[in-house]
Amino acid sequence: MKNLPFGADEYAARLHKVRAEMSVRGLDALFVTDPSNMAWLTGYDGWSFYVHQGVLLTQSGDPIWWGRAMDAAGAVRTTYLQADHIIGYDDTYVQNPAKHPMATLAALFHDQGLATARIGVEMDNYYFSAAAFLALQAGLGQATLIDATALANWQRAVKSATEISYMRAAALIVEKMHATIREKAEPGMRKNDLIADIYHASVTGVDDYWGDYPAIVPMAPSGADATAPHLTWDNSPLKSGESTFFEISGTYRRYHCPQSRTLFLGKVPQKYLDAQSAVQEATAVGLAAARPGALCEDVAHAFNSRLQKLGYAKDSRCGYPIGLSYPPDWGERTMSFRAGDKTVLEPGMTFHFMPALWLDDGGLETTESILITENGAQCLCNTPRELVVKG
């Protein structure tokens, strides 16, 4: 491919930011396993994160991609790295209880002059298992592993102009996905047939903005199942008198724009109208609070206090940062809109504002992906914010 999503300057700027933070923390090297961080630093893009792999960064030179030998070809195809910065371990290390690939990484650290270094690792990441940590540590000798969970993720918080343009492309795609739901959903339609149409819309994309796979598949529970936030789909027919929420994302070049809307087939009970109205009002207040200089917790407080005043309670966070992601999460896992989070909002930050309410007999999700601008929060999508009522 070598059709890298960003120019050399942008990758250089990213390395610079990460290295500055490494210096602050006294790290000689950083080994990232989060596929989003690997991609953000080098361009690497492949579904190979089910085996152990990562990117090693020191204070100078290009990063080193390390992974399964067969995936080295993918690193050659998708990163700006020269072949001597792409290191593969042989296939006998793959899913083999008798030997762990991290032994080869420890050897690589040694070869790179890191035998006594302080090396940051992402201790709380899906792709750095407990066994990986212990195997790496066992092979290390005098080097020290330091927890650097989310060090790189934090550097991704403020988006560049190109990143924002990709998220706006993803926004166009998710608008089209929601338009597909409005157009196609009707009582009796099998849920999976509607999901098939949503997938088709998302991957086709909008004009030249082709659709990539989202880091989370569509979540689309109906009725009582919608009291739970993370159920997916089956072939049950859509029913009159039931709500279904669709938490879905448009995705362009691995950048996400998630957005949820709730469909109600038939006459909407007053209870749902009241809840939706309260969420809308609290959302407006929450979004108004999402201004540069405000803290993450200010947004949560503005939203939650209005919601409580209107008679509703939500005990989970109401937003998290988004951008470049790989499964299983489209969030960046740094700040959250919740009490106690004192992170200061800056222009260029992007969030999924997530004022979902799960009621006792169903769920309501009407969410927005937002960009913090000098003038406050800007919604990335124009999808109508009301309940989708049909049938």
Next chain:
Amino acid sequence: MKNLPFGADEYAARLHKVRAEMSVRGLDALFVTDPSNMAWLTGYDGWSFYVHQGVLLTQSGDPIWWGRAMDAAGAVRTTYLQADHIIGYDDTYVQNPAKHPMATLAALFHDQGLATARIGVEMDNYYFSAAAFLALQAGLGQATLIDATALANWQRAVKSATEISYMRAAALIVEKMHATIREKAEPGMRKNDLIADIYHASVTGVDDYWGDYPAIVPMAPSGADATAPHLTWDNSPLKSGESTFFEISGTYRRYHCPQSRTLFLGKVPQKYLDAQSAVQEATAVGLAAARPGALCEDVAHAFNSRLQKLGYAKDSRCGYPIGLSYPPDWGERTMSFRAGDKTVLEPGMTFHFMPALWLDDGGLETTESILITENGAQCLCNTPRELVVKG
């Protein structure tokens, strides 16, 4: 939902198998974080594995589901567990560097009388991070954590009749997906438009066999990109003179039937015809070796020695077990078809036989999902095994 995919007897049999192995290893309890093991033991089905969660099993009584409080509703909806066996931790523990949810799991161990127990954990699993291990260990007191990676996965190796019926349904779906490629692919078609059609076919499913999401998205590289095994797609047009392989899976109720085929647009170069012919011949020999009583390495040896005789070499494993899976892997991560793997094949085991060849200028994947029967390997799909040649 409570539309559990298996009856009470089957879940009971699974618990029995796992407990027997726990006894062999002297474990008082087992905590599984692999979403496939969670689902296999309890029915739990939700896209919530991006936060810390798991299932705790002791030698008696129902298992306990433990996870984020908001996902407890999903456990109520999808498992056979009673409410008092579903334990949620509050949302402030989610992706919060200041406190780790594993502290609440350690407390749960204590409450369950496991204060001095030997507790198995899946040390090398995506969803049990290094930080999770250390946080759990710090809260444990006198209990001991023992590596039980893949303990439950091994019990899943031999499939029940119902599991096999689900995999046969997934086989029908992947046949339809490959038929869609044969029907739709043509020079100039944007790759993402073809992927959209493949997704649509997969999620629509076949009759009552509705399509679930696969644990790996379609991998579909063309030309030089197909020298790498795990690249996905973009909007490049399909080109005459290029091969594209499609490694895809049908999925029914989380059970997988992966299968790869290679498309060539235009006149196929002799080099590809020769390679394909060699792979076909070696595949037939490999499949013939996959009989009850044979070892995993026998299959690899049969395949590789014939392939070498024909002038080709493959240095990666040529198969792995499949079944129930969640992202990021549709393999079971136990045995492999490769030298040194002495696992004995048994009737009811299911594998993705994966004789892929990556050449210097492209790739060839013609793979089969197989069931080991008393009479040898049976292919789950009837997809024609030749190259797909069009345009």
